[in-house]
Amino acid sequence: MRRSFIGIVAAVLLWTALGGTALAGSQWCVNDPTIVVEGRQSKVAVSFDAAYSPVTQGIALVIHAPSNVSVSVSSGATPVPETASVVYDLAAWDGDSAIHLRVDVTVRASASFRTETTVWRPDAKLLTEKGTSGQTTSIKYDLRR
Secondary structure, three states, rough: OOHHHHHHHHHHHHHHHHHOOOOOOOEEEEEOOOOEEEOEEEEEEEEEEHHHHHHHEEEEEEEEEEEOOOOEEEEOOOOEEEEEEEEEEOOOOOOOOEEEEEEEEEEEEEEEEEEEEEEOOOOOOEEEEEEEEOOEEEEEEEEEE
């Protein structure tokens, strides 16, 4: 019983410590376009404190992909205007291994504030990069079958 309790306390402490800075009490503004490459799907969630929405002019995403793949980007209704472009400037995909991608995200705003870019696959969160409005945040990841 004591080991279980210690294990639960350790898990809660670890979860709290690794949770990052979520700006407790703040509402988040999130844009999350879906990127599909050769049938492999990911979402790129761009988030920031919703209090900055009035000073945010838009979010620009540039998806860097291998020269020989097909890429589609879709997005539903977004709280902040969003543009997405695809640049086919990475090494050609071999047709079998993971597909390498890079996404450059810029939150255009008249104020400086923290941003987060998180990449998700349908089954798992891949990674998160913290950034600042007005500066480009680059995030690299692989899409596997």
